[in-house]
Amino acid sequence: MAMVVDQAADTVFVGGGGPDHAVPQTLLLKYANRHGLIAGATGTGKTVTLQTLAESLSLAGVPVFLADVKGDLAGIARAGSAEFKTHQAFADRAARIGVSLDYQAFPVAFWDVWGEKGHPVRTTPxxxxxxxxxxxxxxxxxxxxxxxxxxxxxxxxxxxxxxxxxxxxxxxxxxxxxxxxxxxxxxxxxxxxxxxxxxxxxxxxxxxNSLFGEPALELSDIIRQDASGKGVVNILAADRLMQSPRLYATFLLWLLSELFEQLPEVGDPDRPRIAFFFDEARLLFADAPKALVAKVEQVARLIRSKGVSVWFISQNPTDIPDAILGQLGNRVQHALRAFTAKDQKALRLAADNYRANPDFVTAEAIQNVGVGEAVTSLLETKGVPGMVQRTLVRPPFSQMGPITDAQRAEVMNASPMGVKYAKVIDRExxxxxxxxxxxxxAVASVRADATAADDDALFDMARDEYRNARRYRPRDEDRPSQARSSRSDSIVETFGKSLARQLGTKSGQAIVRGVLGSLFRGR
Missing domain, CATH: 1.10.150 (DNA polymerase; domain 1)
Known part of the structure; x- marks a missing residue:
């Protein structure tokens, strides 16, 4: 069976379904913007599925943005090889589902909030x-x-x-x-x-603080194709970013909100403008306020008409709020473990979200699928959910796992984004x-103080002039000599002054009358 994914195709080959995995399971590009879910326990193959879908969308000319939380998605920039230990397992899987294992590299742009493992990605408050x-x-x-x-x-x-x-x-x-x-x-x-x-x-x-500044990320720099028509795969280095889950979730939500606010309405395009993958989506909703969840729900509901395909990747579908989970029409469910009563309940809830297949019990299939295998339900014609199928996911064409620092630097040096975003701009x-x-x-305050001081001086001068005009100020020669102090007065002078004061009072006047009267009577 020849590989069906190419630039002109309107479908993406996901894997082989049915009892013998010979029935092609395809994602219609026309309904890819109905959003999707990739779920499953740790180690069940979610990362391989994410890489495979990113490759297939890139081949169809759809740009992709994804977060590399473990550092093992950078291999998309390098072609796979028969020298890798996974080659034989992938070759066997490709033969079972009837595809050719066409190893190739994909156009990649690396991004990093701290500017260490990718071009700096910034926004503004x-x-x-x-x-x-x-x-x-x-x-x-x-x-x-x-x-x-x-x-x-x-x-x-x-x-x-x-x-x-x-x-x-x-x-x-x-x-x-x-x-x-x-x-x-x-x-x-x-x-x-x-x-x-x-x-x-x-x-x-x-x-x-590395997240905030200019030049801010322009959406046109992540929604682009290379010269051959492949969609560019934008990989955000999130291994360090994951240490600050709130920063990680907020940044990805901001980017999704920017896509929603800036992209024009396109109705129902024949393929998405960009596919956006939310890895570790549980971090987005953990302890999130209702207003924020409502914002995500609004974006997920309305961004479809902007031509944006949003995929949430998490361990369990219950990590996603029901209002948002209901918007995810394309689903790839890897194995879930049900060792506790809570896990069994989550398993039943996950199974209830699929269109039943009479050939098997969905809950049992979800619990029993192996690594690299999944239970899938993809939208069919007119957006109808497809019947659930056990699907062996196509192996990736690019390298599995991380790349060396030198290989990463080589990709970054060849990208035109380095010149644009490397230098920080600090404008007024x-x-x-x-x-x-x-x-x-401060200058105005100093001037005001100086002006007030000048005004006070003028006021003091005017006050002194006013006082001088109202008061008699004797000349120096008219002033009594300092030598005439009370200390230098003689006893006679002191007695005379005292007597003069006494004569001015009633008692003094009575004394005078008595003295004079006795004088006259003596005569």
Whole structure:
């Protein structure tokens, strides 16, 4: 049986189904943007399935974006070889399902938030928005409200939030003007501002500041084909990013939101514009607030008409909220283990999501399929879910496993993305403008103080002139001599002064009358 996947085909060959694995299981490209699910326990073959689907979509001209959480998807950039230990197993599988094992490399662009294992991938706080940032920082409702106020004020005042220091400077300004802002936007607590700043500091210490800055990632740089018409496979190095699950989930959700907001409506295209794979999808929904889950559900529901195919990869379908799981029409279910009552319940729930096949019991098939085998249900004509089948997944054409640092560097050096994104651009934004405002305010304050001092001096001069005009100030020669002090007065002078004071009183006058009267009577 010849390989059916090529650039002109309208289907993607997934594997061989049926009792002898001779029935082709194909994914119709027209319905690939109905989204999909790859689930299964650890070690059951999810990574191989992801790699195979990415290759097939690339061959069909569909660009792919996926996260490499273990570092073993980078091999897509290298052709497989008969020298690898997996060759014989893959050759046997290819023979069983009737395909040729056509080893080949695929066009790959490596990306990395830290710029170590790929081209730097950045965004800005303004593009991410307050909702996703609050999710990233695990903020309370009150703190999220302050974050929204910061973004609103920055937008109204034309203060661009392009990197982490812009957001930090904006929050400082919000805290300094909390009283005025509270009257218009509601309570702005300095305690909430402080809590957000501490969360940003933790994020910065973890290297998250590398995520924010310019040049920001342009979607056109991940939605592209190579010269031969193959879709470029964009691989995000996520092994380090996985150590910060919240950062990982928030970044991927931001990218999905950007696709939703920027891409125009295309209705029902004959193939997706880009296929987006969410590996370790459980991290996206673990402890996620309802508002965030609602946002993902909205994007998953509506992004289909933008020509975006979204695939969630997780260990168990129950990791995905029901509202989103219902949007996933194409499903590849690898083995689930049911050792506990909880696992058995999850197994039954997973089986109930498939269109039953009278040839076998779905729950038993899910539990018993081997490595590289899966239970699949792919959308058929008119978007009808296909009958569940036990499918042996096609082996990959590219290298399985990681590549060397030298091989990675070779791919990166050949990519035009390195020149565009290697150098950080730091243009004037909120941090610089607020700093300039502070400097201008300081200068104005100094000038105001100087002007006030001059005004005080003028006032003192005017006051002295006024006093001089109102008061008589004797000349120096008219002033009594300092020598005439009370200490230099003689006893006679002192007695005379005392007597003069006494004569001015009633008692003094009575004494005088008595003395004079006695004098006259004596005569």
């Amino acid at each position: 303004a593009e991410m928005g307050p909702l996703l940032l609050s999710r990233l920082l695990d903020l309370t409702d009150a703190q999220e409200g302050v974050m929204n106020i910061a973004f609103r004020v920055a937008d109204e005042q034309g203060l661009a939030l392009l990197d982490l220091k812009d957001l930090q400077a904006m929050l400082v300004w919000i805290g300094q003007n909390a009283a005025d802002l509270s009257l218009r936007y509601g309570n702005v607590s300095t305690a909430s501002v402080g809590a957000i700043q501490r969360a940003l500091l933790v994020l910065e210490n973890q290297g998250g 934004s909120a941090h610089e403008r607020l700093a300039r405002r502070t400097d201008e305010a």
